Amino acid sequence: MSGHDDFRRMRPGWSLLWAVAVLATAVWGTGLANPKEGTKTVWNWQGRYVRIVPQDASDAPPNDHPVKLTPKQIGVMLDELRVEVPRRKRFFSRDKTAQQDVLVFSDKELEILSDALSRALAKAGPREDVIFFTSGNYDLALGGTLKERAVNTGRVFFRNHRLNIIFGEVHGAFPQPRGAGALEAYPARPLIQGSRKKSAPHEWRLLPDPAVELHRDGARTRTDWVLIDPDTAMARYEQRQQLKEKAEPKKVVEETSRLATEQEALRRKVEELEQEVHEGKTAAQPAQGTRAAPAVPAAAAGAAAAGTGGAARQAPTRSEGELARQLRVLKGLHEQGLLSDEMYEKEVGKVLEKGL
Numbered sequence: 001m002s003g004h005d006d007f008r009r010m011r012p013g014w015s016l017l018w019a020v021a022v023l024a025t026a027v028w029g030t031g032l033a034n035p036k037e038g039t040k041t042v043w044n045w046q047g048r049y050v051r052i053v054p055q056d057a058s059d060a061p062p063n064d065h066p067v068k069l070t071p072k073q074i075g076v077m078l079d080e081l082r083v084e085v086p087r088r089k090r091f092f093s094r095d096k097t098a099q100q101d102v103l104v105f106s107d108k109e110l111e112i113l114s115d116a117l118s119r120a121l122a123k124a125g126p127r128e129d130v131i132f133f134t135s136g137n138y139d140l141a142l143g144g145t146l147k148e149r150a151v152n153t154g155r156v157f158f159r160n161h162r163l164n165i166i167f168g169e170v171h172g173a174f175p176q177p178r179g180a181g182a183l184e185a186y187p188a189r190p191l192i193q194g195s196r197k198k199s200a201p202h203e204w205r206l207l208p209d210p211a212v213e214l215h216r217d218g219a220r221t222r223t224d225w226v227l228i229d230p231d232t233a234m235a236r237y238e239q240r241q242q243l244k245e246k247a248e249p250k251k252v253v254e255e256t257s258r259l260a261t262e263q264e265a266l267r268r269k270v271e272e273l274e275q276e277v278h279e280g281k282t283a284a285q286p287a288q289g290t291r292a293a294p295a296v297p298a299a300a301a302g303a304a305a306a307g308t309g310g311a312a313r314q315a316p317t318r319s320e321g322e323l324a325r326q327l328r329v330l331k332g333l334h335e336q337g338l339l340s341d342e343m344y345e346k347e348v349g350k351v352l353e354k355g356l
Helices: 003-030 071-079 096-100 107-123 230-284 298-307 320-335 341-355
Strands: 040-045 048-054 082-084 101-103 128-141 146-159 162-173 212-217 220-228
Touching: 040 107, 048 107, 071 107, 071 230, 107 128, 107 146, 162 212, 230 320, 230 341, 320 341
Parallel strands: none
Antiparallel strands: 040 048, 048 128, 082 101, 128 146, 146 162, 162 220, 212 220
């Protein structure tokens, strides 16, 4: 038997081994590609997820679950989170100070997590946490022209009237899919989830805020673990909304005043135009108390004009120069945007009708 025949014989076995190896790699890469027993998936899309899992420590105190937090409350709390990232992650940027302190979540992540975490925390039990894996596009350099795709992972639970989030990764490198043509973006490395037991190695640092407190583990402060007070976060949100509403009326008043001034100018222009048209029509009529000149038959008028070489013509009711001037005024108003197309055509029609 030739070597080629031996290979043909062995190929089915190799194909099976290859398939098993690929599947095992994919499962290992996700860390939770096949969720453990007791895990409940609340949201899943292309490998990203929000899941309910057992607590990561047997001696951890029970959580205050289930808890009802609206998507708006969770979105406001997550929007308070900021992180200080190492400068080397933003080495393309000229404005390195502005790139130091950045928001943790993108707008799309906030939209997803607000709803998914609200549903998950309402379903979780006292001995269950919620974990998440999301990704977003973040400004890299040149004022946001260049962006990078990055990963956020963490563990969430509610206890002592505080929302606890222990981050595993913040703006971490996005895991690329394994294998060509993969339908799901299986990570090329294990994802790091937050843990009560110890911090994952990290160079970033979550920043405290009036609504955000860093967890203290004895004498040590955990820069990967935050506690967010929902009441303080909502109060700060309402305060920002009030300031925004105070600023909005000022803009509305200024815009309304500008429009009123333009409308008043337009009204005066139209009144002046109508007055000029009225005065031109009145001048063409005979004065009160006088007899109108007798009508001249068309044939006689033509003969008189012919006898004088066309020099004596019947006087027009309005001056052609006045008609042209008023049309120019209308055209100027239209070009300045003070007359709409419809109003312009209407006024031109009036002038032409009265001038004929």
